[in-house]
Amino acid sequence: MQSKIESMVVPGVAELKPYQPGKPIEALKRELNIHQVVKLASNENPVGPSPKAIEAIRRMSLDFHFYPEGSAYQLKQRLSEVHQRDVTQITTGNGSDEIFGMILKCFVQSHHEVMASQYAFAAYAIATKAHNAKFVEVPAKAWGCDLEAMLHRINENTRVIFIANPNNPTGTWIDTESLRQFLKAVPSHVLVVVDQAYFEYMQTADYPNAADFLDEFENLLVTFTFSKIYGLAGLRVGYCLSSAKIADYLNRVRLPFNVNQVAQVAATAALGDEEHLACSLQTNQQGMLQLREGIAQLGWSSIEYTANFLTVEVPNAQAIDQQLLQQGIIVRPLLPYGMSNHLRITVGLKRENEILLNALNSLKEVQYD
Numbered sequence: 001m002q003s004k005i006e007s008m009v010v011p012g013v014a015e016l017k018p019y020q021p022g023k024p025i026e027a028l029k030r031e032l033n034i035h036q037v038v039k040l041a042s043n044e045n046p047v048g049p050s051p052k053a054i055e056a057i058r059r060m061s062l063d064f065h066f067y068p069e070g071s072a073y074q075l076k077q078r079l080s081e082v083h084q085r086d087v088t089q090i091t092t093g094n095g096s097d098e099i100f101g102m103i104l105k106c107f108v109q110s111h112h113e114v115m116a117s118q119y120a121f122a123a124y125a126i127a128t129k130a131h132n133a134k135f136v137e138v139p140a141k142a143w144g145c146d147l148e149a150m151l152h153r154i155n156e157n158t159r160v161i162f163i164a165n166p167n168n169p170t171g172t173w174i175d176t177e178s179l180r181q182f183l184k185a186v187p188s189h190v191l192v193v194v195d196q197a198y199f200e201y202m203q204t205a206d207y208p209n210a211a212d213f214l215d216e217f218e219n220l221l222v223t224f225t226f227s228k229i230y231g232l233a234g235l236r237v238g239y240c241l242s243s244a245k246i247a248d249y250l251n252r253v254r255l256p257f258n259v260n261q262v263a264q265v266a267a268t269a270a271l272g273d274e275e276h277l278a279c280s281l282q283t284n285q286q287g288m289l290q291l292r293e294g295i296a297q298l299g300w301s302s303i304e305y306t307a308n309f310l311t312v313e314v315p316n317a318q319a320i321d322q323q324l325l326q327q328g329i330i331v332r333p334l335l336p337y338g339m340s341n342h343l344r345i346t347v348g349l350k351r352e353n354e355i356l357l358n359a360l361n362s363l364k365e366v367q368y369d
């Protein structure tokens, strides 16, 4: 019998290509039957989670038969102190990824358009298509957002613009003045979501915290995550700062217990761990230098050297990726982004960076294609 399922699925979902995450460490271990794997593929913190977060999890009540506190009370209290914002302006999510979907649920109907730049973080297009709205991709300028072009593409149906600052996978970023001018020029019927997943890694004076503009622009939302420098990607916690009005709507569609108890406790503790933060930053700065020099010696370069990853143009990305996998090293080929000559490499620990550079050096000897 002919299946009816295909004719029933909503069009946005039918054309959806699932997000391709970095290969999990355990998957490669099983495939190659090896024990040592170096994963530099998903921009995770190589230092690991904050010891304070681990300790808080150890100490927490194991009463897992009770539901978590849906409002994430303690976590929001801490976030409110850290960001000097009212708790009513905070929305917590099962990763910032979940919050993107919540924003669309609240504000985007099927005739509306959601905009992002070419090479923008893939989650925006996926969330939009899953929501069955129209995704508008604006051609990039020098791998980054062409803010002028984005402004030109706004029409009465444009509802949300997603901007990752800095962007993953290109590492490109928008400076304070450019962001402010852009926010000023965006009409008030368009929400601007600035995704600051790498905020804590950004040490450049000219890099803006978009949350500083919240009082000025009612249509602004800023997302953050515990998946990157806080080292809690596996627990899934992110949050959004916005006006209290927007946060109120977001919290109406939030699944009642979206952030689990373990994640709430760990994230709250991680926020207070200055030592872990400083150590992670320092490890990243040194690792970035090490990789930058090593890559330069190979005659290669990265689009940018921001946050905790490099986006390196190489002679044959697919072949190099495959050969690295054979050696137990996972990086991220960017073919799904239409960047067939680039590999994204997460800054690892000194030893991990060394292993990668040695492997790349040995590959240099062999033919790439």
Ligand SMILES: *Cc1c(COP(=O)(O)O)cnc(C)c1O
Binding pocket: 043, 094, 095, 096, 097, 098, 121, 164, 167, 168, 195, 197, 224, 225, 226, 227, 228, 233, 236, 237, 238
């Ligand atoms: C890693 C990353 C995130 C984090 O997503 P979570 O769902 O919070 O893990 C968000 N945005 C960008 C651009 C990222 O690179």
